[in-house]
Amino acid sequence: MTEKKHIALLGSTGSIGTQTLDVVRQHPERFDVFMISANNSARLLVEQALAFQVPHVVICNPEKYREVREALPASIQVHAGIEEACALVQAPEVDVVVAAMVGFSGLRPTLSAIEAGKTIALANKETLVAAGSLVMERARVCKAPILPVDSEHSAIFQCLSGAQGNPVHLIHLTASGGPFRTWPREQIAQARKEQALKHPNWDMGAKITIDSATMMNKGFEMVEAKWLFDVEPSRIHVVVHPESVIHSMVEFADGAVIAQLGCPDMRLPIALAMAYPERLPLEGKRLDFSQLQGLTFFEPDRGKFPCLQLASDAMERGGNIPCAMNAANEAAVAAYLKDRIGFYDIPEIISRVMDGVKFADEPSLDDIFATHEEAFRMAGSIL
Amino acid sequence: MTEKKHIALLGSTGSIGTQTLDVVRQHPERFDVFMISANNSARLLVEQALAFQVPHVVICNPEKYREVREALPASIQVHAGIEEACALVQAPEVDVVVAAMVGFSGLRPTLSAIEAGKTIALANKETLVAAGSLVMERARVCKAPILPVDSEHSAIFQCLSGAQGNPVHLIHLTASGGPFRTWPREQIAQARKEQALKHPNWDMGAKITIDSATMMNKGFEMVEAKWLFDVEPSRIHVVVHPESVIHSMVEFADGAVIAQLGCPDMRLPIALAMAYPERLPLEGKRLDFSQLQGLTFFEPDRGKFPCLQLASDAMERGGNIPCAMNAANEAAVAAYLKDRIGFYDIPEIISRVMDGVKFADEPSLDDIFATHEEAFRMAGSIL
Numbered sequence: 140m141t142e143k144k145h146i147a148l149l150g151s152t153g154s155i156g157t158q159t160l161d162v163v164r165q166h167p168e169r170f171d172v173f174m175i176s177a178n179n180s181a182r183l184l185v186e187q188a189l190a191f192q193v194p195h196v197v198i199c200n201p202e203k204y205r206e207v208r209e210a211l212p213a214s215i216q217v218h219a220g221i222e223e224a225c226a227l228v229q230a231p232e233v234d235v236v237v238a239a240m241v242g243f244s245g246l247r248p249t250l251s252a253i254e255a256g257k258t259i260a261l262a263n264k265e266t267l268v269a270a271g272s273l274v275m276e277r278a279r280v281c282k283a284p285i286l287p288v289d290s291e292h293s294a295i296f297q298c299l300s301g302a303q304g305n306p307v308h309l310i311h312l313t314a315s316g317g318p319f320r321t322w323p324r325e326q327i328a329q330a331r332k333e334q335a336l337k338h339p340n341w342d343m344g345a346k347i348t349i350d351s352a353t354m355m356n357k358g359f360e361m362v363e364a365k366w367l368f369d370v371e372p373s374r375i376h377v378v379v380h381p382e383s384v385i386h387s388m389v390e391f392a393d394g395a396v397i398a399q400l401g402c403p404d405m406r407l408p409i410a411l412a413m414a415y416p417e418r419l420p421l422e423g424k425r426l427d428f429s430q431l432q433g434l435t436f437f438e439p440d441r442g443k444f445p446c447l448q449l450a451s452d453a454m455e456r457g458g459n460i461p462c463a464m465n466a467a468n469e470a471a472v473a474a475y476l477k478d479r480i481g482f483y484d485i486p487e488i489i490s491r492v493m494d495g496v497k498f499a500d501e502p503s504l505d506d507i508f509a510t511h512e513e514a515f516r517m518a519g520s521i522l
Numbered sequence: 523m524t525e526k527k528h529i530a531l532l533g534s535t536g537s538i539g540t541q542t543l544d545v546v547r548q549h550p551e552r553f554d555v556f557m558i559s560a561n562n563s564a565r566l567l568v569e570q571a572l573a574f575q576v577p578h579v580v581i582c583n584p585e586k587y588r589e590v591r592e593a594l595p596a597s598i599q600v601h602a603g604i605e606e607a608c609a610l611v612q613a614p615e616v617d618v619v620v621a622a623m624v625g626f627s628g629l630r631p632t633l634s635a636i637e638a639g640k641t642i643a644l645a646n647k648e649t650l651v652a653a654g655s656l657v658m659e660r661a662r663v664c665k666a667p668i669l670p671v672d673s674e675h676s677a678i679f680q681c682l683s684g685a686q687g688n689p690v691h692l693i694h695l696t697a698s699g700g701p702f703r704t705w706p707r708e709q710i711a712q713a714r715k716e717q718a719l720k721h722p723n724w725d726m727g728a729k730i731t732i733d734s735a736t737m738m739n740k741g742f743e744m745v746e747a748k749w750l751f752d753v754e755p756s757r758i759h760v761v762v763h764p765e766s767v768i769h770s771m772v773e774f775a776d777g778a779v780i781a782q783l784g785c786p787d788m789r790l791p792i793a794l795a796m797a798y799p800e801r802l803p804l805e806g807k808r809l810d811f812s813q814l815q816g817l818t819f820f821e822p823d824r825g826k827f828p829c830l831q832l833a834s835d836a837m838e839r840g841g842n843i844p845c846a847m848n849a850a851n852e853a854a855v856a857a858y859l860k861d862r863i864g865f866y867d868i869p870e871i872i873s874r875v876m877d878g879v880k881f882a883d884e885p886s887l888d889d890i891f892a893t894h895e896e897a898f899r900m901a902g903s904i905l
Binding site for chain 2: 297298299300301302303304305311378380385388390391392393394395396397398399400401402404407410411416417418419420421423424425426428429431433434435436437438
């Protein structure tokens, strides 16, 4: 019998978090949940703790501690604050840390898990976007394998597992194109959040759905791909594929392209990262080729989606600029979700912040946190 | 510097043979041609021998020996008869044997190369269709790696190289559907060889192009896939994909599908089999996703293409039945190419031969040759 893997789940109440627990539910013989954490969603956190009999529960917002503590039996330890999450992921019991927090706040606990040499199932994009150089270096030194949970990076990872030492010629990073793919620019400019939140293929959280509408999400993924797979930015090609059946592709020197296809279901990359290298059978729909209506591909329109170009520029400039881009985006998207700015104000703010922050060529972790603060504040002052 | 690989090329004047030599031309630093053989095409064989300075040339038809001998300098050894080819592939100088002969005659020299433990780049379908059980057993015992050159099997092989021990859930073997995919059955029944020879995507020899029109080619590939990848027939799913961009796919337990895509150019699988595991840069077009018009998929119509069902039946019955099917097809296609029979006479003859031959459950090599003779003769008597 295979040993159970003990999971620490950062961000258990979000979209990836709940789907991670669904994978555990499907394979109780393979996984045990050692720890779950959430920022604010106390009620769902309590439900999850009870359902999965999780011994350690972290509520990051200390104001919610009492609510969680009172709802759970004494057999479950309840902790408050992100520092507790950072400590718990290092526990010797933990095998795999699923990093599913949203935004920059995921960086610190993920780094903590890396320092302890844990296997990281990485769903938090910002960790690599903001601090890719540092994170990959620490992962190398601490021998912490980083397994991508993003469907695109998981696809690339799967395509590369048969590479046998052959270098990547091109990564074809597929993009659905988001809800505004076919809209003219003038109409996109007027788009309200209710429209931006209607993603055609994937059911995700609000922040990432807006990032998908601006295609900044794809920009982040370019940066992530650069770090995860150690490829030059010029070898990362974004291709719009509205059907989201092909989740990404790798092209080799001989012209062969290896692709990963599937239904849009995040439980597949989550389960693969948790059980790697084993593929577990999963509930849910499978691809039915006779039902596919035709797979199409387009070049992205960088005029309509300037965030793509911003991400290319950020990779080109390097240093702390991707971190600044991420912070400015975080601030701008929050403002857009509050109806405080228009759709194209998002790239405008990001661009101004990228030009405005103090450049650091080889940023330390302190520099990264300082850049995040500076960029976030700068974005707020432009708003 | 990487050592050169020394190639023996069986069937050098056919479609795969000439493309194999084109790969050698593109990479003279990597390959040396030790031997080439042809059945009858003396003039092209001579040209190739001179162009690639091949030390050993085999003309299988002894009547052409004199023509070849007189056209070549004394520095090049000329041999006559298939037995000479069988001996030369075993020479200690040979690293890789490209088995590109057409039809059942490829079996003996391929087996000879396997007995000598050579790496086999296998383009000859009939070797596995007629004698899969024997061939795979000898390859295992003699430690002769068999690398597929068929675009579909090469694709599956590439998809499986990242499997990391995970079993195959399904193989999706793609088929262009051939020139008659959209024709109604009554029209196909009247099809002349000139129409059957117009393949939409691939430029191949006459025999294999007719096999593609009847879809017997795909039936053969099902049998090959069963042997090459050790999968149950029920796990081999044929899917019609007219654009021939995806060359085949593998589906795993978790629903993930890994696919190989590329332009329809046989030099890719040939080069991969010759240089394996290395992927060499190749001249020629690469996939341009923005130019793809939409990839479509259909279930094959077994009513219009009864050869598919015959192949499934042959796999089901096992033993020497696939060998009989292959021999009957070889006879029937030859008759069709001579305008002696109609299109649907091909499956009719095959079916009657499959029912008529003496069944052998675990055929020896002698049984295989006997079955081939018997089935070929039986097909001739029906014609």
